[in-house]
Amino acid sequence: MDTSIERIRAKISELEAKVADLRIAERELKALERLPAPKTRKTRVAAAPKAKPTPKAKAKRGPKAKGEPRSQTIGSAITEVLDKHGSVSAAEIAEHIKASGRDITNRTVSFALQALKKRGLAKNTDGKWSPPKARSK
Structure with a gap:
């Protein structure tokens, strides 16, 4: 009959084996993330050329009056x-x-x-x- 200490040691060794397996899986995932994704080439069907967006007028900010307080963060x-x-x-x-x-x-x-x-x-x-x-x- 196993003593409680022997059962605890057996459980610890099982958990250490699981941790080792997880570390291996983590290294493999990191290696896969580092590789660039393969670029696929698609054939294009002749489409109408896209119209360029027209530039929008930007709002111009004038200088603040000296009496105006700056906005506080x-x-x-x-x-x-x-x-x-x-x-x-x-x-x-x-x-x-x-x-x-x-x-x-x-x-x-x-x-x-x-x-x-x-x-x-x-x-x-x-x-x-x-x-x-x-x-x-």
Whole structure:
């Protein structure tokens, strides 16, 4: 009768064999992805020549007046709210930004907060977002 340790060791060896098989399959797939796809040649039936698209007139931007404020990015708006109000939830951040006159959704705020978190410009503690601690130099 096998002991439990022997059964565990047998299971480990089975799993290691499966991992080895998967690694081989992964290498084969990577090798196939590197090869360029063969180009096939198709015979063309005589078709009418395509008309070239007419160029569209582009909207010209004039220089901004000196009194107009530059549009603020979502990330900088969130950072500004965090600096002013400290630790707040994502929904509260969205409300503060909406109150300033910008049309924004909670989803947009959430994505921007995650990006700020990756860059180390915001941190999340218990569902509240706050600016990171100031580091001493």
